[in-house]
Amino acid sequence: MIKNSIIERILQKALSNGADFSELFFEDSTSSIMQLLDSKIVKSITGNDCGAGIRVFYGHRAIYAYTNDVSEKGLLKAAEVVSKAEIDNKSLKVVNLIQTEYDSPHKIITPFSSISNNDKVAFVHLIDTASRNFSEYISQVSITYMEKVQNIMIANSEGLSAPDQRTYARVYVSSIAHKDNQMQTGSEGPGALMGYEFFKNIDPEKLGRTTAERAVKMLLADYAPSGKFPVIIGNAFGGVIFHEACGHSLETTAVAKGASVFADKLDTQIANPCITAIDDGTMPNRWGSTTIDDEGNATQRTVLIDKGILKSFMIDKLGGMKIGLPSTGSGRRQSYKFAPTSRMRNTYIDIGSDTIDDMISSVEFGLYAKKMGGGSVQPGTGDFNFSVGEGYLIEGGKITKPVRGATLIGNGKDILNKISMVSDDLKLAEGMCGSQSGNIPTCVGQPTIKVDEIVVGGRKEK
């Protein structure tokens, strides 16, 4: 990519007005997106993203600049911009760069380039056909096929130099069911840190049927009731509850500013003892995994909550300096266009010992949110909300009928104490998480859990 001697000159230039630390992040990525609609390939885009970001610290102050001009001249200019942001009388020298090659647990088997376009198109058509064949109510199927290879190199003034290559595969399927004036959507978006072997391991027919089945079920469902009652949240994407309600508030971005409800809660009980939560970037080939983070540190498995007690935050370099704790390898960014910050990887609630049957039979009147939709949280207050993609009414300890249009709202701090039962059917699901440092691949996950009471916004009164 770029010669070590040039990198050292750039890092030195960035330090030249007394900065404490300088870092170069170089990226050259290729990606390809294909979309199917109306049973036709309607879009095909390939592209090349190439640029570099330079970051310096003055104490706890971070300065960031990025450019597409990756010539030595262009990078020196960007280094000059960041160096001039402040002036200090220190004169640090860049430590000699030593390249670290990490042994990656994420093996790539089949490069995308080894598969013909026709095979990729055929795969997408199989999903579409299965989805449309499921029901006459299916009026549209939208499928997005995505592949990306991100080549990066990170070097800093402390002598770190680390390259990495990340290969991503994902397919996003959305089936629309239509009846009279009503439309409902069922979606799935499986993805992995893998090459084309990921698509070979997917059953396209099953994937197409799953999204169609959910759309039709919700189309024919009645509106969900409103009010406060127990909610059982299904596994896999149900983990979005933890991601939104707690995960974001455990990132140093929120913690370091005291803008998190958990900022001063380390080693204290913040959740029901049935909760253990983990953020793990080392799981082989998972969507949210990496070999190194975007600051060049080896990725880790971080226990966030152990039996209800807060054990760790998710920490990047700058956030760690601010709160006086070492990095957990959580510095991540979408691309060279973003300065890194603490982010989630594969975040999940660990297994418990309850059964789903026991959970359902313990509820007199409530909601079974089998599949969650998306959500968001305001880290400052911990207020969250998310939608239910596939829901059922529970009456008299039994699932009675499907319901749609429900939204769950509440506060992260409160809900952790209201989770009273956790089962053992842990599963992860893939998503894109958007925050300060851009959109990055993450997994959410959990076994099925029971929340004793939560506000459900539906369209009907209880």
Added chain:
Amino acid sequence: MFEKEFQNIHDLAKIHDIIDYDVYLSKSKSFSVKIFRQDIDAYNYSDSIGLGIRVIHDGSTGYSYTEKLDNESLNTALLSAKNNARTVDYKETVVLKNYPSVNENLDIYNDELEKIPVENKIKKAKEIEKIALDSDKRIINVPHALVGDNESLFKIANSNGLDKEYATNACYGLAFCLAKDDNETKSGSSETMSRDFDDIDPIKISNEAVLKALELIGAREIDSGNYPVLFNNEMSATLLSTFWSIFSAKNVQEGQSLLRGQLGQNIAHPIVSIIDDALFSAGYNTRPFDDEGYPSQKTALISSGKLQSYLHNTMTALKDGTTSTGNASRSFKTSINISPSNLFIKPGLTSKNNLYSMFPKCVEIVQLSGMHSGCNTISGDFSMGAQGFYCENGQRSYPIHNFTVSGNFLQLLTRIVGLADDLKFKLSATGSPSILVENLSISG
């Protein structure tokens, strides 16, 4: 600018026998500084370029993009766009013309802006935080106190002689603060965007953010039920920016909009008019032409409750037998789509205060959360977390929180019974006055 690179593309296209294509380039520079506890918390500078190529081959369209502008990269991009066109089996008539220009002087670039020294921007951001923190002891934190600016150049050329460009710039200031009293935390935010740095007034920005957070302190819960609901101007604009895609002709044609077949029908209360105006002076998305190079215009989408037009680019217009509304949009990385320019609900003549007294009681909403998860833009259904006020006897009675507001956007349009005169634009270039909706479901 970039004449050499564009000429290279034209020359390469000739060599590869590529007849129909267009080229879209965007170059942008941005700067922002964020202050926390009177120190620089983030300082970002960027200077970047991207170029997208669209090739039409045998009636199909393929795209590619590159961030490197050397000859070899441009050659690769051209060839992969052609190759992608071969993969696409959807055929579509693409019109590539040399469109005329609009005559108006839009005043969307201010030369003075780039001369503002960085120190002045840092000073303003510091003031924003300080004023907010000093204003009330319950303001415990200002997580975002930000000042920034950006400038962009857009250049479009096609194989039929079109070759035009424009530059635009703007600066902004923003405050987001947290207020705490006992065990209750509330937030408030405020932002200003302008092409004149002097318009960024730290006092106004801070005071507004502080007021918004403090007025929600002491919030109570509300009983579930159906209520008349008053959305303040910002939240009404937020709703419009969430659901604008129902107006996209592309969504209509693809069967993803509730407005399919509704042209000429009454779809909103007769007091409601919705307008998209790319020539609107001082608008955030004001521009001389859209991302196909098509000249900008003002388009009435809903006039007195009646659906008059969808938002079109030249391709959707051709299919509907009409003309483009100048709403083609793309980035160098994406395919051509449709998006609004400056989209707004036309304000009414009465003050917001008068809306409170139209019903004996109502719920006023001043904050919404969960737009991307609680709103289905295809079905129009929404269910969002909200905060606001319970109102009685023509005024705010007390703040309320921890409830959701739900309904359907199309139904909401038919139930708007009051429009205030306080039109305000969000940074999304979507604007609205405060609106009063006669009946929506609230659950607490």
